[in-house]
Amino acid sequence: MVKSSFIKPCKKNILYKLIFKEINDLVLDSIPIVSILSFFIGGVVSIQMALNLESPLLSKTLIGFATRQSVILEFAPTFISIIMAGKVGSYITSSIGTMRVTEQIDALEVMGINSLNYLVFPKIIAMLMYPFIITFSMFLGLLGGLLAMTLTGVPSEAYIQGIQMDFDIFHVTYSYIKTLVFSFILATVPAFHGFYMKGGALDVGKASTQSFYWTSIIIIIVNYIITQLLLS
Amino acid sequence: MIEIKNIFKSFGSSEVLIDISAKFERGKTNLIIGQSGSGKTVLLKCLLGLYVTDNGELIYDNIYSSRMNDEEKINIKKEMGMVFQGSALFDSMTVLENVRFPLDMLTKYSEREKNEIALKFIDRVNLNDAINKLPSEISGGMQKRVGIARAIVLNPKYLFCDEPNSGLDPKTAIVIDNLIQEITKEYNITTVINSHDMNSVIEIGENIIFLKKGIKLWQGNNKEILNSKNKEVEDFVYSSELVKKLRKN
Numbered sequence: 097m098v099k100s101s102f103i104k105p106c107k108k109n110i111l112y113k114l115i116f117k118e119i120n121d122l123v124l125d126s127i128p129i130v131s132i133l134s135f136f137i138g139g140v141v142s143i144q145m146a147l148n149l150e151s152p153l154l155s156k157t158l159i160g161f162a163t164r165q166s167v168i169l170e171f172a173p174t175f176i177s178i179i180m181a182g183k184v185g186s187y188i189t190s191s192i193g194t195m196r197v198t199e200q201i202d203a204l205e206v207m208g209i210n211s212l213n214y215l216v217f218p219k220i221i222a223m224l225m226y227p228f229i230i231t232f233s234m235f236l237g238l239l240g241g242l243l244a245m246t247l248t249g250v251p252s253e254a255y256i257q258g259i260q261m262d263f264d265i266f267h268v269t270y271s272y273i274k275t276l277v278f279s280f281i282l283a284t285v286p287a288f289h290g291f292y293m294k295g296g297a298l299d300v301g302k303a304s305t306q307s308f309y310w311t312s313i314i315i316i317i318v319n320y321i322i323t324q325l326l327l328s
Numbered sequence: 329m330i331e332i333k334n335i336f337k338s339f340g341s342s343e344v345l346i347d348i349s350a351k352f353e354r355g356k357t358n359l360i361i362g363q364s365g366s367g368k369t370v371l372l373k374c375l376l377g378l379y380v381t382d383n384g385e386l387i388y389d390n391i392y393s394s395r396m397n398d399e400e401k402i403n404i405k406k407e408m409g410m411v412f413q414g415s416a417l418f419d420s421m422t423v424l425e426n427v428r429f430p431l432d433m434l435t436k437y438s439e440r441e442k443n444e445i446a447l448k449f450i451d452r453v454n455l456n457d458a459i460n461k462l463p464s465e466i467s468g469g470m471q472k473r474v475g476i477a478r479a480i481v482l483n484p485k486y487l488f489c490d491e492p493n494s495g496l497d498p499k500t501a502i503v504i505d506n507l508i509q510e511i512t513k514e515y516n517i518t519t520v521i522n523s524h525d526m527n528s529v530i531e532i533g534e535n536i537i538f539l540k541k542g543i544k545l546w547q548g549n550n551k552e553i554l555n556s557k558n559k560e561v562e563d564f565v566y567s568s569e570l571v572k573k574l575r576k577n
Contacts, residue, residue, distance in 0.1 A: 203416040206376055206408060206409075207405065207430050
């Protein structure tokens with residue numbers, strides 16, 4: 097499927113339009129949900145860290161440090177990707193699946209248009225913007241943590257110092273490598289479930305559920321493999 | 329003209345088309361009729377190249393499909409137009425954008441030329457008032473007419489219609505049938521229509537093929553079908569009690 101989506105491309109001007117539309121639908125439209133989740137989960141993570149680091153022997157900077165590590169290494173790239181498997185994945189599966197059920201994909205094929213290139217390729221390219229969302233999520237997660245600590249009474253200087261403590265740029269690189277792999281999974285697995293679905297309107301819903309199920313599982317397994325390869 | 333010779337098609341162990349040969353003539357409305365499950369849609373999809381036949385030959389104006397390379401197959405598809413049972417219009421596009429779509433995708437006309445051509449065909453199917461409406465905002469009959477306009481906007485040699493009047497009231501169904509027949513004559517197209525609607529058969533059936541369980545049982549025209557002595561055809565044509573009574577009278 098992926099190979100076929102790269103061959104027999106549509107006209108350039110049409111592809112550009114489709115890619116920009118997909119960037120809007122898949123990436124920009126996801127910013128509100130990602131913002132809310134990141135901000136509040138960042139806050140919750142920092143409160144839980146503070147709860148577990150109550151000993152006076154432990155520095156308060158450790159709260160910022162632990163929050164940063166959780167957000168950058170795992171929460172932003174993986175947790176948000178699972179959320180996106182539901183939001184973006186079900187959108188991709190249901191929109192392509194509905195086109196399959198209503199014979200719109202057949203209409204494209206009859207016209208001699210490579211339907212995979214028309215429908216799937218722009219989504220793969222648009223999802224290359226996905227790291228932008230994850231960057232946003234990292235920033236808001238840390239900001240949420242800062243706000244939660246300020247409200248809890250932990251000095252913000254200690255939290256900010258903690259965020260900067262023992263910073264390893266490779267952790268961010270690792271996070272972005274994961275994000276790029278997840279973006280490809282998020283575009284292709286749901287597209288596969290939508291494109292090759294059979295049946296009627298009810299089956300579109302079933303395909304969306306299956307798509308979320310498999311996308312989440314693949315993300316979790318790939319997350320483990322990448323972590324094993326890069327961090328162990 | 330399209331000629332098919334000894335077509336076989338099966339899905340797993342189920343044989344859907346068995347040794348079908350027929351000719352679909354240019355400038356005529358050719359109908360494939362039969363009950364549900366008789367293989368009409370599969371035959372149409374084979375003609376469209378959406379299904380590959382197991383055996384047999386499809387010949388488009390003396391060009392054999394088996395001898396076509398990939399580029400020739402794409403080119404022959406560009407000569408085809410299709411009206412789908414459910415219209416298959418793109419939901420997010422207006423009527424004008426739907427009709428313009430094949431021009432956008434497959435031609436190098438300027439924006440102005442594409443609009444002019446699309447509007448000409450929209451006018452041909454009498455939908456001037458609906459050009460900026462979405463498919464969800466127009467009736468089923470209007471959607472079918474948009475589907476017809478989209479199918480003929482590239483001036484195809486071959487027009488395929490899959491049950492074009494299903495789900496329509498009898499009056500609108502006749503309008504759609506007549507529109508397809510007029511367009512077939514006007515543009516001298518080889519039109520192949522799948523139908524199980526007897527009104528269509530009687531109104532526009534210039535060349536009719538009757539299928540049952542994947543086998544071609546009869547071929548003729550709308551006058552001959554009413555007097556056919558073939559029992560299977562007779563059962564199909566006079567399946568309604570009302571038509572039986574009208575025949576007796």
